[in-house]
Amino acid sequence: MQFIAMLGRQPAIGIAELERVHGDVHWFGHDSAIVNCESFDIERLGGTIKAGIVVSELTGSDWRKTSMELVRTYARKWQGSSGKITVGISAYGFTITVQEVKRTGHILKSKLKESGVSLRVVPNEHTAISSASSHHNKLGLSPNKVELIIVRGHNGKVVIAESTGSQNITALARRDQARPARDAFVGMLPPKLAQIVINLAVGSKEKPLNLLDPFCGTGVLLQESVLMGYDVIGTDLSEKMVSYSNKNLEWLQGHHNIKTKWKLFAGDATDTKWPDRIDAVATEAYLGQPFSAPPSNKKLAEVRNTCDTVIGKFLQNIAGQIESGTPLCIAVPAWNNGNDRFTHLHIVKKLDGYGYKQIAFKNVSARDLLYYRPGQVVARELLVFEKQ
Ligand SMILES: C[S@@+](CC[C@H](N)C(=O)[O-])C[C@H]1O[C@@H](n2cnc3c(N)ncnc32)[C@H](O)[C@@H]1O
Known part of the structure; x- marks a missing residue:
């Protein structure tokens, strides 16, 4: 059709x-x-x-x-x-x-x-x-x-x-606003964007499937994943965030007939060994601190360096734990300098050096996958790639 x-x-x-x-x-x-x-x-x-x-x-x-x-x-x-x-x-x-x-x-x-x-x-x-x-x-x-x-x-x-x-904007808004554990500082990944990140990772892969979010925060991406029928593993450096994710998933289960499994525990994405098989990775990684106006060059270099280090180390760590062909979609920060010119992470150009290859699209180029609203300083760049 x-x-x-x-x-x-x-x-x-x-x-x-x-x-x-x-x-x-x-x-x-x-x-x-x-x-x-x-x-x-x-x-x-x-x-x-x-x-x-x-x-x-x-x-x-x-x-x-x-x-x-x-x-x-x-x-x-x-x-x-x-x-x-x-x-x-x-x-x-x-x-x-x-x-x-x-x-x-x-x-x-x-x-x-x-x-x-x-x-x-x-x-x-x-x-x-x-x-x-x-x-x-x-x-x-x-x-x-x-x-x-x-x-x-x-x-x-x-x-x-x-x-x-x-x-279904009513259901999307309810999932976003009515969940019990929210945290404005960690950020509010809109459920729509979470769906996009999951779909960019999983594509047409068949279920059952184990999906990992190693920077799970309050669990928006985990919520959308279980609704889509995937089993999930969520980890985060912060115990508090893990408890927030758990609270939100329990709340979701009270409102929907969820048949998939979830596993949550605290862990540093740069060195955790995940015990289960991982079929896909979908995550909004550490984005650095939020900014309401473009930061100074010095500050920007500092934040970019921290994000490059954390996300780069995560990519190294996970590479040894997934099979060749495993897909990943990671939302990483890119900073709008004020005129829709963006500063990107260094790792964006180094994916092959970490043992990955970018997934190519027929209709768009990788640089088009930049999610932001007018006036927003920290954009999310959606990297879509697979283990070589
Ligand atoms: C942008 S937030 C993700 C928000 C999430 N998508 C949500 O639904 O709330 C990034 C998360 O990464 C976590 N984080 C930062 N450094 C980390 C690390 N090294 N390992 C694991 N998690 C880390 C933070 O605690 C934070 O919850």
Whole structure:
């Protein structure tokens, strides 16, 4: 089957995640990707905000032609429906106003009214409905709640897709905010980013699988891993953090039917010997201290040196404990100098010296995998590699 995925705020990271999980993936527009696969589970993807099954493709279409095609197709498809239908219309990549999208909805509504079918059109605030609104209206989750995702791609082709659901922002926010043990200093890895790091590491590897987070902190990545069905080992230098991770996993177990196992203990990532087989490593490593403004050169050199040392020693330590081909994704710090020019760790260029090789992507280059928000000094660079 062919799906279209609408990518999140950083599309390059979203498409890299899809490529690792599904393989047969390519860019369609600047924020969308075509994915060829048997099934598509948006709940486990951090970088995709909406997805739909491609139902038709039009060539050389502008919005007028596309709109006429939509009205003709769906007035026919729904003419015999008994219950009420809710539809949302989302257009991407067209140079049109929101009024033009609304007009398509109105025409479809009045055509269906003529055949006695009641249609509710979800109001558009923009040419595309926000993923929050799609989620709250449960679009794509039942046959009578449909979102039509219409995307004009780089090549001028237009894809019409029927949504299969959007990112569950309510569940993500709950997992982030309601967990009992949080620590602002250790940092708040957003659950979406945790999913991305896990997927970049594990890719399409089969379960059961033992995943290690050696800098587990409060356990965000462990939480997302067990929800995705992986067994986890979490370790951290700090006993307090290990107890936080444990508390959070117990809390999660109270809310979800978790069937996988977890093991937690305190340990220094630079010299711990993990007793179990490790099939994949996914972690947000030590990021150094947080900064609200770019640090002085001296301070930056100091922090960079500490992070290089800790993460470099960890890479040496783990290399002797995993088999060739074991995948790793590590979020490491990179510092924004204030004008979107970044200072990177030295180890980023030395992975082969430690006995690893970088995993290459078809759609993006490794340097695109830099996760940050405007104004944030410490970005997370996502390194994806495997043991040689
Ligand atoms: C950026 S935080 C990770 C936060 C985590 N992703 C979470 O969900 O809270 C980095 C963690 O690395 C731990 N740490 C620092 N140096 C370490 C070392 N040498 N070995 C193991 N853990 C270490 C810190 O205690 C901290 O919890």
